[in-house]
Amino acid sequence: MCGVIGYIGKEGVAPILLNGLKRLEYRGYDSAGVATLGSDLHMKKDVGKVADIHKNINFLDVPGTLGIAHTRWATHGGVTKENAHPHTDCEEKIAVVHNGIIENFQELKRNLVSLGHKFKSQTDTEILPHLIEEIMRKGKNFHDATASALKVLEGGYAVLVLNKNERKLIAARKGSPLVLGVSDTGYFAASDIPAFLEYTKNVIYMHDYDMALISDNGLKIFNLIENREVDRKIDTIDWNIKQAEKGEFQHFMLKEVSEQVDTIQRAAQQNKEVIDQVIKELKNARGIFFVAAGSSYHACLAASYIMSKVSKLHINVVLASEFPHYEHYINDKTLVVAVSQSGETADVLEAVKSAKAKRSKIISLVNVVGSSLTRSSDMFLNINAGPEICVLSTKTYTSQLALFTLLSYALNDRYEEGRKRLNYLWNEIYQLTSATTREKIKELAEKLQDKEHIFLIGRGLQYATALEASLKIKEVSYIHAEALAGGELKHGTIALIENGTPCIVFVSEEHEKEILSNAMEIKSRGGYIIGVSSKNNEIFDFWIKVPDANSENPIVQIIPIQILAYQLAILRGLDPDRPRNLAKSVTVK
Numbered sequence: 001m002c003g004v005i006g007y008i009g010k011e012g013v014a015p016i017l018l019n020g021l022k023r024l025e026y027r028g029y030d031s032a033g034v035a036t037l038g039s040d041l042h043m044k045k046d047v048g049k050v051a052d053i054h055k056n057i058n059f060l061d062v063p064g065t066l067g068i069a070h071t072r073w074a075t076h077g078g079v080t081k082e083n084a085h086p087h088t089d090c091e092e093k094i095a096v097v098h099n100g101i102i103e104n105f106q107e108l109k110r111n112l113v114s115l116g117h118k119f120k121s122q123t124d125t126e127i128l129p130h131l132i133e134e135i136m137r138k139g140k141n142f143h144d145a146t147a148s149a150l151k152v153l154e155g156g157y158a159v160l161v162l163n164k165n166e167r168k169l170i171a172a173r174k175g176s177p178l179v180l181g182v183s184d185t186g187y188f189a190a191s192d193i194p195a196f197l198e199y200t201k202n203v204i205y206m207h208d209y210d211m212a213l214i215s216d217n218g219l220k221i222f223n224l225i226e227n228r229e230v231d232r233k234i235d236t237i238d239w240n241i242k243q244a245e246k247g248e249f250q251h252f253m254l255k256e257v258s259e260q261v262d263t264i265q266r267a268a269q270q271n272k273e274v275i276d277q278v279i280k281e282l283k284n285a286r287g288i289f290f291v292a293a294g295s296s297y298h299a300c301l302a303a304s305y306i307m308s309k310v311s312k313l314h315i316n317v318v319l320a321s322e323f324p325h326y327e328h329y330i331n332d333k334t335l336v337v338a339v340s341q342s343g344e345t346a347d348v349l350e351a352v353k354s355a356k357a358k359r360s361k362i363i364s365l366v367n368v369v370g371s372s373l374t375r376s377s378d379m380f381l382n383i384n385a386g387p388e389i390c391v392l393s394t395k396t397y398t399s400q401l402a403l404f405t406l407l408s409y410a411l412n413d414r415y416e417e418g419r420k421r422l423n424y425l426w427n428e429i430y431q432l433t434s435a436t437t438r439e440k441i442k443e444l445a446e447k448l449q450d451k452e453h454i455f456l457i458g459r460g461l462q463y464a465t466a467l468e469a470s471l472k473i474k475e476v477s478y479i480h481a482e483a484l485a486g487g488e489l490k491h492g493t494i495a496l497i498e499n500g501t502p503c504i505v506f507v508s509e510e511h512e513k514e515i516l517s518n519a520m521e522i523k524s525r526g527g528y529i530i531g532v533s534s535k536n537n538e539i540f541d542f543w544i545k546v547p548d549a550n551s552e553n554p555i556v557q558i559i560p561i562q563i564l565a566y567q568l569a570i571l572r573g574l575d576p577d578r579p580r581n582l583a584k585s586v587t588v589k
């Protein structure tokens, strides 16, 4: 995954691109670059983080009111200056930035090389400027040549293209996200709204195969499949720039963890009519599949336990990437509930595509309205957590849980009770995210910071929490963390417990006895027991106090571990907002 931003208008483009790059850095942070159009094409790029590159080569020092920029997460070609975007054609007239993967690039490259094109990088992206150049040589204009070039690309793309000889910006997408922004001073195109949110809240969500041609005279959008100009409406979003800024917090991760006091409440404010429709579909379906990846998958797993407990509904929970193996169960009576914060995860979109081909109904839970997933769904629910900038899912995970809780109670004709239960969490979450709790968790992080392994156990709902908690610890502290259902421990993994091995135990009052007996098995082999529970116990070497919230336990129990993961990253000198090798939305399969 990478981030792209472009602008054409009356304002100086350099600060717009630099601000956009900073806001898009969560999407990739290997290298970055800009290209602007002044009297000539001006280009600057290098490897490293945006701030460091800017310090060395000054991104503000480029002229013009038209430009494109890119922040990279390497897929094809190593992290080198040559592989950083923008990429150009042989004559350096066409500049391109790209997010996605061009699957047939090797074949296209071979052909272009045989025609005499000289390549400077190992990227898949570089074939595009050369292809446009080649088609223009045969007499097509910039616009038609770009359209023709895009039509031969296989795979996914969000691209921005500049031509040194024309004051135009071309923006096109297939598979990868791209949003346009419209302000009084000009037009923006970016991978994500926060990139231009400080300039405008008016957005146009581009559809797959849309190609926008933007000039000083306005904007035209063509669809490359329909082969005609199309009308896309302008939406006004209610996000504000404060939500996309760190404010008084040192990192987005901590800010977003702290925001959960509000985001849970927002997730619980749904349009009752839409909830009723979703409930009808859940009740009428013959076979329900919850499909997602990563943290969203853990939210689905927790939801399946909640739905079994509260509404006696059976749910099949499937990892999006494994969905093809279940396809023979899918038909026109099946309901697929696809869950994705970004709405752009390739595995999820692929699963939805194949379910739709079998005429299954699709309902999605998303945080980004207008994303590919919302457009592929028959119906969607907005978890409404606001922009999540840190690579790790924190507030969006608990908002997904909140919405699932609401649905579970609604299924049982107890919608109001569900809403109230979530409202009551306000005070609990306020305490759990307070400075006092953070200090207490820091004490634990100090004890764990040099450990190589951490084990986590839970049963039922708490098992889903253990899985999500282990993911949080791994992603941001790089400590190996392994989650197990409490009962599974004795079937093998207990062999790894040694003197001092830390084990986090998630306890619910309902299943206290069973999980404490598993904790005891670890303790008697020298394990260091960290209890996450409403009551202290003599088995615990360290106790994290959380309220017992029954069906809302997954929400309250994960918060201290999100904080633990954050503290571990800080103590180990790591950047919690930009963990290595990870990207915020995984738009490749």
Ligand code: F6R
Residues within 6 Å of the ligand: 293, 294, 295, 296, 297, 339, 340, 341, 342, 343, 344, 345, 348, 391, 392, 393, 394, 471, 475, 584, 585, 586
């Ligand atoms: C974990 C994390 C990832 C995502 C996963 C799915 O902190 O962020 O595991 O949960 O990539 O992403 P979405 O929800 O956007 O489909």
